Every structure is written in structure tokens, then in C-alpha cells.
Amino acid sequence: MSILDSKIPKGPLADKWTKHKNDINLVNPANKRNIDVIMVGTGLAGGSAAATLAELGYNVKTFCYQDSPRRAHSIAAQGGINAAKNYQGDGDSTYRLFYDTIKGGDYRSREANVYRLAEVSANIIDQCVAQGVPFAREYGGMLDNRSFGGVLVSRTFYAKGQTGQQLLLGAYAAMNRQINRGKITPYNRHEMLDLVIVDGKARGIIARDLVTGKIERHSAHAVVIASGGYGNVFFLSTNAMGSNVTASWKIHKRGAYFANPCYTQIHPTCIPVSGDHQSKLTLMSESLRNDGRIWVPKKKEDAEAIRNGKKKPTDLSAEERDYYLERRYPSFGNLVPRDVASRAAKERCDAGYGVNKTGEAVYLDFASAIERYGKEQAAIHGNHNPSDAEIKKLGTQVIESKYGNLFQMYEKIVDENPYETPMMIYPAVHYTMGGVWVDYNLQSTIPGCYVTGEANFSDHGANRLGASALMQGLADGYFVLPYTIGDYLSKDIKTGKISTETKEFDEAESRVRELLNKLVNNNGTHSVDYFHKKLGKIMWDKCGMARNAEDLKSAMSEIRALREEFWKDVKVPGGMDEMNSELEKATRVADFLELGELFAKDALHRNESCGGHFREEYQTEEGEALRDDENFMYVAAWEYTGDPGNEVLHKEELDYENIEVKSRSYK
Amino acid sequence: MKLTLKIWRQKNANTKGELKTYPIDGIEGDMSFLEMLDVLNEGLINKGEEPVVFDHDCREGICGSCSLQINGEPHGPDRLITTCQLHMRMFKDGDTIVIEPFRATAFPVIKDLVVDRSSFDRIQQAGGFISVNTSGNTIDANAIPVNKHDADESFNAATCIGCGACVAACKNASAMLFTSAKVSQFALLPQGKTEATERVLNMVAQMDKEGFGNCSNTGACEIECPKGISLENIARMNREYLGASIKG
Ligand SMILES: Cc1cc2nc3c(=O)[nH]c(=O)nc-3n(C[C@H](O)[C@H](O)[C@H](O)COP(=O)(O)OP(=O)(O)OC[C@H]3O[C@@H](n4cnc5c(N)ncnc54)[C@H](O)[C@@H]3O)c2cc1C
Ligand code: SF4
Ligand code: FES
Numbered sequence: 001m002s003i004l005d006s007k008i009p010k011g012p013l014a015d016k017w018t019k020h021k022n023d024i025n026l027v028n029p030a031n032k033r034n035i036d037v038i039m040v041g042t043g044l045a046g047g048s049a050a051a052t053l054a055e056l057g058y059n060v061k062t063f064c065y066q067d068s069p070r071r072a073h074s075i076a077a078q079g080g081i082n083a084a085k086n087y088q089g090d091g092d093s094t095y096r097l098f099y100d101t102i103k104g105g106d107y108r109s110r111e112a113n114v115y116r117l118a119e120v121s122a123n124i125i126d127q128c129v130a131q132g133v134p135f136a137r138e139y140g141g142m143l144d145n146r147s148f149g150g151v152l153v154s155r156t157f158y159a160k161g162q163t164g165q166q167l168l169l170g171a172y173a174a175m176n177r178q179i180n181r182g183k184i185t186p187y188n189r190h191e192m193l194d195l196v197i198v199d200g201k202a203r204g205i206i207a208r209d210l211v212t213g214k215i216e217r218h219s220a221h222a223v224v225i226a227s228g229g230y231g232n233v234f235f236l237s238t239n240a241m242g243s244n245v246t247a248s249w250k251i252h253k254r255g256a257y258f259a260n261p262c263y264t265q266i267h268p269t270c271i272p273v274s275g276d277h278q279s280k281l282t283l284m285s286e287s288l289r290n291d292g293r294i295w296v297p298k299k300k301e302d303a304e305a306i307r308n309g310k311k312k313p314t315d316l317s318a319e320e321r322d323y324y325l326e327r328r329y330p331s332f333g334n335l336v337p338r339d340v341a342s343r344a345a346k347e348r349c350d351a352g353y354g355v356n357k358t359g360e361a362v363y364l365d366f367a368s369a370i371e372r373y374g375k376e377q378a379a380i381h382g383n384h385n386p387s388d389a390e391i392k393k394l395g396t397q398v399i400e401s402k403y404g405n406l407f408q409m410y411e412k413i414v415d416e417n418p419y420e421t422p423m424m425i426y427p428a429v430h431y432t433m434g435g436v437w438v439d440y441n442l443q444s445t446i447p448g449c450y451v452t453g454e455a456n457f458s459d460h461g462a463n464r465l466g467a468s469a470l471m472q473g474l475a476d477g478y479f480v481l482p483y484t485i486g487d488y489l490s491k492d493i494k495t496g497k498i499s500t501e502t503k504e505f506d507e508a509e510s511r512v513r514e515l516l517n518k519l520v521n522n523n524g525t526h527s528v529d530y531f532h533k534k535l536g537k538i539m540w541d542k543c544g545m546a547r548n549a550e551d552l553k554s555a556m557s558e559i560r561a562l563r564e565e566f567w568k569d570v571k572v573p574g575g576m577d578e579m580n581s582e583l584e585k586a587t588r589v590a591d592f593l594e595l596g597e598l599f600a601k602d603a604l605h606r607n608e609s610c611g612g613h614f615r616e617e618y619q620t621e622e623g624e625a626l627r628d629d630e631n632f633m634y635v636a637a638w639e640y641t642g643d644p645g646n647e648v649l650h651k652e653e654l655d656y657e658n659i660e661v662k663s664r665s666y667k
Numbered sequence: 668m669k670l671t672l673k674i675w676r677q678k679n680a681n682t683k684g685e686l687k688t689y690p691i692d693g694i695e696g697d698m699s700f701l702e703m704l705d706v707l708n709e710g711l712i713n714k715g716e717e718p719v720v721f722d723h724d725c726r727e728g729i730c731g732s733c734s735l736q737i738n739g740e741p742h743g744p745d746r747l748i749t750t751c752q753l754h755m756r757m758f759k760d761g762d763t764i765v766i767e768p769f770r771a772t773a774f775p776v777i778k779d780l781v782v783d784r785s786s787f788d789r790i791q792q793a794g795g796f797i798s799v800n801t802s803g804n805t806i807d808a809n810a811i812p813v814n815k816h817d818a819d820e821s822f823n824a825a826t827c828i829g830c831g832a833c834v835a836a837c838k839n840a841s842a843m844l845f846t847s848a849k850v851s852q853f854a855l856l857p858q859g860k861t862e863a864t865e866r867v868l869n870m871v872a873q874m875d876k877e878g879f880g881n882c883s884n885t886g887a888c889e890i891e892c893p894k895g896i897s898l899e900n901i902a903r904m905n906r907e908y909l910g911a912s913i914k915g
Contacts, residue, residue, distance in 0.1 A: 071725075073724070076725050130858060132856050134819075135818075138815065159822055165828075172791070173796035176792040176796050275698075409728065571712060
């Protein structure tokens with residue numbers, strides 16, 4: 001078992017990043033022109049990094065599978081982005097954001113990284129405003145904030161329910177400026193299918209043009225992977241249909257360690273599954289928990305009557321409702337972190353209090369907020385004796401201005417008006433804290449191969465707090481990677497162009513061709529989706545919100561068997577020299593079928609509960625997660641050995657020098 | 668529900684396409700339109716036929732990938748939603764549904780229902796940005812107060828998802844609504860003023876170069892736009908353009 005070197009700089013926590021920036025090597029502007037960087041992914045993490053590196057003078061090639069960088073799944077982020085600006089004067093600071101994030105992650109993340117994240121967070125907001133990102137503002141013209149789960153301050157900046165869209169369009173605009181200057185060459189509708197390593201260093205990729213099917217070689221002095229998360233291993237998730245693990249998994253197979261694959265975030269507020277045809281799940285932003293109250297009926301008979309359509313939620317009085325989060329966690333109430341809220345919903349539904357046909361839904365109710373805002377608005381407008389109808393109208397307007405697009409989305413999907421009747425919600429797979437292991441410089445265990453954004457194992461430990469993924473993606477891309485990659489590239493100023501006519505490129509290309517050939521010529525009997533759905537079911541049932549050793553063992557063997565069946569029996573119509581959406585899906589699902597097994601293995605080896613990883617064997621009497629700091633305060637980084645069920649574990653021990661490790665309490 | 672689908676099939680950009688008829692059964696109202704197509708495709712694959720290819724990704728109305736002309740309307744019969752948010756409860760048993768790609772010279776068909784909208788990207792590359800470096804040396808965000816009304820209007824314009832429905836809805840295949848949304852977003856903010864002149868001139872020039880048609884104020888774009896981007900943006904862009912032409 002090797003010890004991983006996280007390359008955390010020496011010195012006091014608050015000085016590490018500044019000192020590191022001063023110590024690392026720079027590349028002079030004239031030399032940057034001779035250096036090429038490949039960026040796989042143009043979401044917040046990749047788009048921001050591509051723009052910044054191009055602006056610094058490097059030649060950047062970007063890759064994304066959509067037809068435009070503007071469509072990366074970062075676009076779907078709704079609720080907001082954190083930053084320790086303390087504009088509200090409510091006691092926020094870099095330290096507090098750092099502390100909240102470490103605690104939120106259940107003491108399974110790296111102190112130095114998280115501190116750096118908190119430190120650069122304020123810069124992100126300045127940067128985005130300068131780019132013209134239209135954040136929400138107060139009447140005085142200053143930026144507005146809201147709260148997210150797991151914290152006691154208001155530090156979340158937002159643009160209605162479309163924060164990710166606005167931030168991504170900001171990064172996309174910054175990219176466009178560099179494309180216009182000729183410093184970025186975009187390769188849209190391209191999928192990376194392998195990494196090329198020359199003399200131990202990442203020097204290029206093999207990509208497939210998704211329009212023509214052409215297999216292409218691209219070389220560079222460094223390769224950055226910013227390809228997003230792997231939640232789609234569960235088939236159903238809040239991720240986009242095309243979100244995948246392929247880029248990360250390919251570099252894993254070439255030598256990059258994969259860290260904490262089992263740390264998955266199951267988000268408490270998503271629209272429940274409606275039937276077998278379901279292709280994806282839709283998030284209802286956590287920001288709704290600022291104003292929505294979560295409840296189920298107190299009595300089982302009422303829950304049953306609601307399920308049978310004999311009662312409506314609005315028929316139940318306040319006394320007949322169980323606001324279980326407010327009851328169990330009085331100090332954080334509806335704003336407990338996601339893992340806690342999700343488990344609490346599952347607990348109530350498993351106990352028979354679920355409120356939809358399938359019994360897997362709880363209510364998120366805005367009636368109290370509408371009333372509160374309505375009264376407030378009436379008073380502001382000088383109406384001190386408003387009628388109920390006036391209160392409702394004014395309150396509804398406030399809610400609409402805050403969450404209008406989310407309410408519309410809900411109504412279109414569920415066909416119910418959430419201003420009139422509470423929303424129904426249930427937890428769904430949303431985010432993956434695990435990912436490719438990287439050191440403080442965001443470099444993987446392959447020299448010259450960097451990983452940013454959700455694709456890396458990131459700064460969120462075992463559970464991510466809301467509004468912190470956007471923060472991390474942009475911190476990595478605008479402010480961290482551009483420095484750290486320069487240190488590496490400073491040794492490459494004399495290298496010259498990397499040739500693609502080498503045996504390393506030949507080998508990588510033939511591996512890709514072999515894979516694609518095999519898939520299109522397989523002549524099996526079942527579609528790719530058939531296998532993906534089966535995998536998703538195993539993952540959800542056995543590696544989902546609550547896990548146990550027995551289930552995880554059987555998940556490993558079931559996934560292995562399914563993988564074998566896939567390779568024998570999958571059917572991919574069409575050829576490889578044309579646009580072929582089934583072939584695209586097939587390459588992605590093939591990788592999910594390998595990742596799934598490692599996921600279960602990782603969950604099985606971690607004999608504790610922490611954050612989003614809940615092992616039934618390890619819980620307190622009240623059903624809270626029970627960590628084992630003595631034995632598991634480490635990052636599990638897995639090394640590929642040719643078989644996902646037999647990967648080798650490497651441990652990065654986590655040292656907490658600045659924060660006292662405690663058991664997490666939101667009571 | 669039992670339906671008859673008439674779907675545009677085209678092998679690639681260089682071959683001619685045609686409408687093909689596919690009967691389909693067992694469709695439920697809770698399914699989204701794209702889930703209905705998933706069901707069709709699963710059936711086609713099982714029969715050994717090639718599935719219908721269409722663009723889609725987020726399936727929640729925000730990425731702007733999905734782009735179907737349904738019974739002659741971009742994104743189908745419902746209002747203020749994208750194709751992926753359209754649900755089958757909008758149709759009834761026995762309906763015939765014609766599904767085509769978005770049509771415009773500047774959006775050539777790639778395959779079946781997939782079109783090439785890279786012309787939109789090029790319009791943005793011509794000027795849809797504020798030239799600020801991403802180095803982190805910017806001033807404090809609250810040093811530039813922005814009137815709430817302007818900020819909200821700017822945001823509304825910025826919610827364009829770049830889907831192209833406005834172009835597909837327009838008899839001239841004009842990209843005015845799309846282009847004006849970006850011009851407006853920046854025109855309404857103090858940060859955007861410095862480059863306002865070049866921005867509008869360059870973006871409009873690129874729009875013309877891509878082969879989009881002229882705007883004749885029919886307003887079809889606004890009606891079909893899934894994000895409710897307002898015609899006021901076109902008026903604002905025209906003012907900006909006029910001002911810039913006089914200056915420039
Ligand atoms: C519905 C939803 C709401 C969310 N809301 C919030 C929120 O309010 N606040 C918050 O902080 N976080 C939120 N998150 C999380 C956050 O949005 C994501 O973690 C973050 O945006 C990921 O950014 P990224 O740049 O790492 O990846 P992505 O934005 O997913 O980008 C991935 C990129 O990689 C490309 N790519 C992938 N695979 C390949 C390949 N093989 N070859 C070539 N290119 C490839 C894609 O084309 C894309 O460009 C939300 C997530 C979801 C799903
Ligand atoms: S203006 Fe509306 S219809 Fe046109 S691209 Fe934008 S969102 Fe689509
Ligand atoms: S698939 Fe993203 S908007 Fe329809």
C-alpha cells in the first residue's frame with residue numbers, strides 16, 4: 001500500500017495558497033504560445049479554465065459531446081453559488097465557509113483544499129459580475145443572497161432558479177472571446193475515448209467526431225479532464241442524459257487513481273418517479289427549503305387516505321401534519337444538509353407515511369411562506385388589514401419572483417399547481433463527491449493529466465453542501481488550475497509540438513477502434529438502455545441511500561454478471577462511421593458497468609457511515625450516521641489492475657490540524 | 668394511447684430525407700414527448716431497425732438541445748416550454764403527430780431530427796461577451812450597483828437557451844430574437860456599455876453572414892420561444908444598432 005502524496009504546501013493554513021502561488025514556476029508569455037493544452041469538458045470547470053488558459057496565452061483545444069459548450073450540464077444548476085462575501089453582515093468569513101464545508105463533508109475532505117476554495121470564493125462573484133452575469137439584486141442595487149442547507153448564514157448568490165445557466169453562459173462568453181481571438185479551438189460533438197501517455201506523461205487524447213464518426217488524434221503538453229460527475233451509473237438521476245464517466249474512467253484505466261467512488265449525493269428534493277418509462281429525474285432546487293416546509297401526515301390512516309385519493313393534503317390541519325425535519329432537527333429544521341434530509345424522507349416513507357401512489361414521496365409546502373410574504377408585502381404597501389385573498393395574491397407573487405421557473409417546471413411534469421397544493425418530492429441521485437484522485441495542484445497520479453470540477457474527488461468529502469459545486473468548478477477553472485498547471489508546463493517550454501504519429505498514438509487509436517468495432521458488430525438481442533436500466537436498479541437497490549455488506553457483495557457479483565451479459569448480448573444498430581447515438585450510449589454504459597462494481601467494492605470496504613455513505617450496520621440509536629475516525633479517516637484511492645472488482649487500495653490519511661473533528665450534529 | 672407518428676428520416680446531410688410513418692401504442696399521458704420517442708426507439712432497435720436520432724440532453728428545459736418541429740410548431744403545441752418538457756397528456760388517443768427537425772438554411776440537417784446550430788455559436792463569438800480578463804483582479808462585485816429593474820430585465824434576456832425555435836418559427840428564418848437577447852443583456856448593464864457599439868455591429872454582421880433572414884415583425888418568434896424572450900429585445904437591439912451605425 002503506497003502513501004499518496006497530496007503535495008499540500010507547508011505553513012499555516014491561511015498562508016498556504018498565497019505562498020504556493022509565489023513559489024511555483026511561471027511560463028513567460030512568449031513561451032506560452034508554444035504550449036498546447038487539451039480541455040475535455042466545457043462546463044463550469046472546463047469552460048472557465050479554457051478561457052483563462054487561453055487568455056494567459058496557451059493554445060487550448062476544447063472538447064464536449066454536446067453541439068455547443070453552452071449546453072454542458074452545469075447549465076442545469078438551479079439554486080446558487082456560495083461565496084464568503086459577508087454582504088449580509090451575518091458573521092460570514094472565509095473561515096466559516098471553510099468550517100461549514102469540512103463539517104458538511106463529514107470530516108472526509110482535505111483541509112488545505114477546502115480552505116483555498118473558501119479563500120477564492122469571493123473572487124468568483126467579482127469575476128462573474130464583471131462578465132455581466134445578472135445575479136439577483138435588492139432594490140438598493142446590491143447583490144442579494146439566500147441560504148442553503150447545513151449553514152446558518154446567507155452566503156448564496158443566485159439568479160432566480162437559473163444560477164448555473166447564468167454562470168455557464170458567463171464562462172461560455174469568456175470562451176467565445178478567446179475563440180474569436182483564435183486562442184481556443186472548439187471541438188464540439190466530440191467524445192474523448194482514450195488518453196495517450198508518452199514517456200509517462202499525458203500527451204494527448206483519442207476522440208470520436210460524433211457527426212462523422214471519424215476517430216481523431218489530438219496532442220498537447222497537458223490534458224485536463226473536466227467531464228462532470230458519474231451519477232448516471234444509477235440510470236435515473238438529475239444529471240443530463242449524456243452525463244458519463246467515460247473520460248474519467250479511461251484515464252483511470254491508464255493509471256489515474258479513482259477516489260471514494262461510493263460517495264454519492266442523493267438529493268432530498270426531486271420530483272418522484274412516475275413510472276417505468278422514466279428517463280431522468282428532475283431536481284427541485286434546495287433553495288426551495290428556504291421557504292418550503294417538509295411534512296408527511298402524522299397518522300398512517302391519513303397517509304393511506306391521501307394515497308388512495310380519498311383525502312387531499314390541504315384537508316389536514318397543522319396538528320395532523322408531521323414536520324419531521326423541524327421535529328428532529330430543531331436548530332437547522334428544513335435546512336439540514338442533504339444526506340440528513342434524504343435519509344429522513346426515506347425513513348418516513350419506509351415507515352408507511354409516503355404520500356403518492358408508490359408511497360415514495362413527501363410534501364414540500366409553501367402555504368406558510370405565501371402567507372408570511374403576503375402579510376409582509378401588504379404592510380409594505382400600506383394595507384394593514386388585508387383579506388386572505390389579498391395576502392395569498394401578494395405572497396404568491398413573492399414566491400413566483402423567487403422560484404417561478406421551478407414551479408413552472410413542476411407543474412409541467414406533475415400536472416398539479418404547486419401554488420395551490422404542496423409539491424411532492426423524493427430523494428434522487430444528484431451529485432458524485434467521488435472521482436479521480438488529485439493532489440493539491442489538481443493533478444492526477446498521471447503526470448500532466450489534471451482533473452477539475454465534479455470529475456475530481458473534490459473538496460466535498462463525503463457530502464457536498466448546496467451551492468458549493470458551482471463554487472468549486474469556477475474556483476478550479478478561473479483561479480487554481482491556471483497557476484498550478486503553469487508550474488508543470490514550465491518544464492515543457494523546449495519540448496516543441498507533440499507528434500501524433502507515434503506508436504503511443506497508434507496503440508491508443510487501435511484500442512478505441514477495437515472497442516467500437518466490437519460494439520457495432522456484436523449482433524446481440526438487447527438495447528443499451530436495457531442494460532443501463534438493469535445496472536441502475538442494482539445500484540439504487542443495493543448501493544443507494546442505505547447500504548449493507550450483504551447487499552454490496554451481491555451488487556458486486558450481479559454487476560459483474562451483467563457486464564458479461566452486456567458484452568455478449570448488447571445490440572448496437574448502425575455503423576461507426578456515422579452519427580450513431582446508440583454507439584455513444586454503448587461506450588458510456590460499458591464504462592458504467594465497470595465503475596459500478598468498484599463503487600460497490602468501495603462502499604463495502606468502508607465499514608462506517610459518513611455523509612452520503614450510509615451503512616445500516618453503522619448508525620447511532622437515533623439512526624444518525626456513525627463514523628469511525630480511528631479506522632477510516634482517509635481518502636480511498638483505487639488503482640486499476642485490469643479488473644474493477646480487484647483494484648488495489650491506496651490511502652491518503654486526512655489530517656485535521658485546524659478543525660477539531662467532532663460528530664456532526666444539526667439538532 | 669395509440670398514435671400515428673410521421674417522422675422525418677434522413678441518413679445524413681448529403682442525402683434526401685422523407686417522412687416515414689410509425690404507429691405506436693401504450694403511450695401514457697405522464698410520459699414526456701421524448702420518453703415517447705424512447706419507447707419508439709426501443710421498439711425499432713428490438714426489430715433491428717435504426718432508431719430515430721434527435722438532440723436532447725438535460726431533459727428539463729434548460730440546455731436548449733432538444734429541437735423538434737411538432738405538427739408544424741417548434742417545441743409543439745404547449746407554450747413556454749421546450750420539446751423535452753412537453754408531455755403526452757397534450758395529445759389524445761388516435762392523434763397523428765408529424766415530427767420534423769427545425770428548418771432553416773442556417774440550420775442544415777445532420778441526421779434525422781438533428782440539425783447543425785453552430786451558426787448560433789458563431790454569432791456569440793462575434794461579440795457576445797464582455798472583454799474582461801478572468802485573472803481575478805476585478806473590482807468588488809458590489810462596487811457596481813445595478814438598478815433592480817435593469818438587473819431583472821437583463822436576466823430575463825439572458826435566459827435564452829439558444830434552442831433556435833425563434834428561427835424555426837419565423838417565415839424568414841430570422842435570428843433577431845436570439846441575437847437581440849444577448850445584445851440586450853449587456854446593453855442593460857453598466858458593465859456592458861464600453862463595448863456596446865462594436866458588439867451590436869459585429870453580432871448583426873455575423874448573423875447576416877450566416878444566412879439568417881430579415882425580421883419583418885410578425886412576432887412568431889416570441890410566441891414559440893420557450894423562455895418567453897420578449898420582442899422588446901429586438902426593439903432595443905434596433906435602437907442600439909442605429910445608434911452604433913451613426914457612431915460607427
Ligand atoms: C439539476 C442540477 C442542479 C444543480 N444545482 C446546483 C446548484 O444550485 N449549486 C451548485 O453549486 N451546484 C449545483 N449542481 C451541481 C453542479 O451543477 C455540477 O456539479 C457542476 O455544474 C459540474 O460542473 P463540471 O464543469 O464539473 O461538469 P459539467 O457541467 O457536467 O460538464 C461536463 C463537460 O464534459 C463534457 N464531457 C463529458 N464527457 C465527455 C467525453 N467523454 N468527451 C468529451 N467531453 C465530455 C461535456 O460535454 C461537458 O462539456 C446541480 C446539479 C444538477 C444536476
Ligand atoms: S430566443 Fe427563445 S426561441 Fe430563440 S433561441 Fe433563445 S430561447 Fe430559443
Ligand atoms: S433536452 Fe435540454 S432543453 Fe430539452
